[in-house]
Amino acid sequence: MAGEIDPMEQFKVEPVFGNMVVGGYDLSFTNSALFMFLVLGALWVFMIGGMKRELIPGRWQVAVESVVGFIDDMMRVNIGPEGKQFAPYMFSLFMFILLANLIGVLPFAIVPGLHTFAVTSHITVTAVLAVFSFGIVLAVGFWRHGLHFFSLFVPHGAPAWLMPIIIPVEFVSFMVRPFSLGLRLFVAMTAGHILLEVFGSFVVQGLNAGGALGPIVSLLSFVMIIGVSALELLVCAIQAYVFALLTSLYLNDAVHLH
Amino acid sequence: MTDLGAMYIGAGLAAIGVGLAALGVGNVFGSFLEGALRNPGAADGQQGRLFIGFAASELLGLIAFVVAILILFVVK
Numbered sequence: 343m344a345g346e347i348d349p350m351e352q353f354k355v356e357p358v359f360g361n362m363v364v365g366g367y368d369l370s371f372t373n374s375a376l377f378m379f380l381v382l383g384a385l386w387v388f389m390i391g392g393m394k395r396e397l398i399p400g401r402w403q404v405a406v407e408s409v410v411g412f413i414d415d416m417m418r419v420n421i422g423p424e425g426k427q428f429a430p431y432m433f434s435l436f437m438f439i440l441l442a443n444l445i446g447v448l449p450f451a452i453v454p455g456l457h458t459f460a461v462t463s464h465i466t467v468t469a470v471l472a473v474f475s476f477g478i479v480l481a482v483g484f485w486r487h488g489l490h491f492f493s494l495f496v497p498h499g500a501p502a503w504l505m506p507i508i509i510p511v512e513f514v515s516f517m518v519r520p521f522s523l524g525l526r527l528f529v530a531m532t533a534g535h536i537l538l539e540v541f542g543s544f545v546v547q548g549l550n551a552g553g554a555l556g557p558i559v560s561l562l563s564f565v566m567i568i569g570v571s572a573l574e575l576l577v578c579a580i581q582a583y584v585f586a587l588l589t590s591l592y593l594n595d596a597v598h599l600h
Numbered sequence: 601m602t603d604l605g606a607m608y609i610g611a612g613l614a615a616i617g618v619g620l621a622a623l624g625v626g627n628v629f630g631s632f633l634e635g636a637l638r639n640p641g642a643a644d645g646q647q648g649r650l651f652i653g654f655a656a657s658e659l660l661g662l663i664a665f666v667v668a669i670l671i672l673f674v675v676k
Contacts, residue, residue: 399627410663416648419648420648426616510651523661525662525663525666526655526659526662529662529663529665529666530658530662533662533665580651583651584651584654584655586656587648587652588652588655589653591652
């Protein structure tokens with residue numbers, strides 16, 4: 343049966359500074375918006391701090407340079423020389439997702455009344471990011487190749503009698519990309535947060551139950567939380583990387599058409 | 601069997617897919633390590649493909665998780 347602690351409650355979007363309804367639309371400033379601004383602020387501080395252009399770079403500048411170089415490398419390897427023009431978009435995408443994921447697992451809830459909010463654990467946010475990427479792929483493809491872009495659905499060297507099967511399959515696999523892109527990030531973050539919350543509720547309920555077995559369950563759950571948190575940090579980085587990597591592969595398709 | 605009980609059983613069955621995806625992800629990284637230990641020089645160049653394989657097999661496990669969540673919270 344459901345316990346006292348609802349693992350879904352952490353995903354609730356609620357207004358921070360009271361409700362604001364304009365012309366029938368709810369335009370309240372929510373905790374989701376607040377954490378997006380936090381992500382923006384963190385990214386801003388990170389970049390401003392590292393862009394002093396010193397001749398002998400300090401630690402901070404090296405950190406910024408290595409992230410920029412990492413994205414630059416990814417573009418060059420996956421797209422080629424034309425990839426450089428997408429580096430700013432990809433850098434913003436990667437850093438936004440990475441920082442949103444990392445801020446989402448910060449243990450703010452130690453302070454009573456506060457709790458952190460993972461922006462990327464909502465499909466509305468990740469789907470918009472995926473639609474951005476997909477839209478850029480479409481725009482680049484049609485801009486560079488015009489209607490020739492549709493030859494993306496026709497693989498080279500496939501026999502002609504296979505075409506009635508291959509073209510619909512390729513079309514579906516192309517159209518499903520934004521869904522898989524958004525869904526992957528959303529589910530990976532949601533699942534991790536539910537897992538942490540469930541083990542957290544085990545700790546509380548074990549302590550409340552008392553007896554000889556309760557504290558043991560609590561202790562084991564707490565050790566598990568530490569392990570899962572470490573795994574979550576890895577997942578945060580991998581998901582941001584995978585999102586950027588897949589976007590760059592799709593861009594490569596749009597630029598080079600197979 | 602009540603409807604609620606059937607719902608929980610269905611969600612549990614859907615969650616089997618998550619475990620199967622674990623097999624897939626383990627296979628991806630295991631095969632990568634097997635190849636990388638034989639030819640460490642070529643390993644760094646294949647990391648992009650490693651993560652593409654990881655992403656593809658992980659997605660199916662995540663979809664199984666979504667199905668379990670849908671059965672638990674959405675289906676009435």
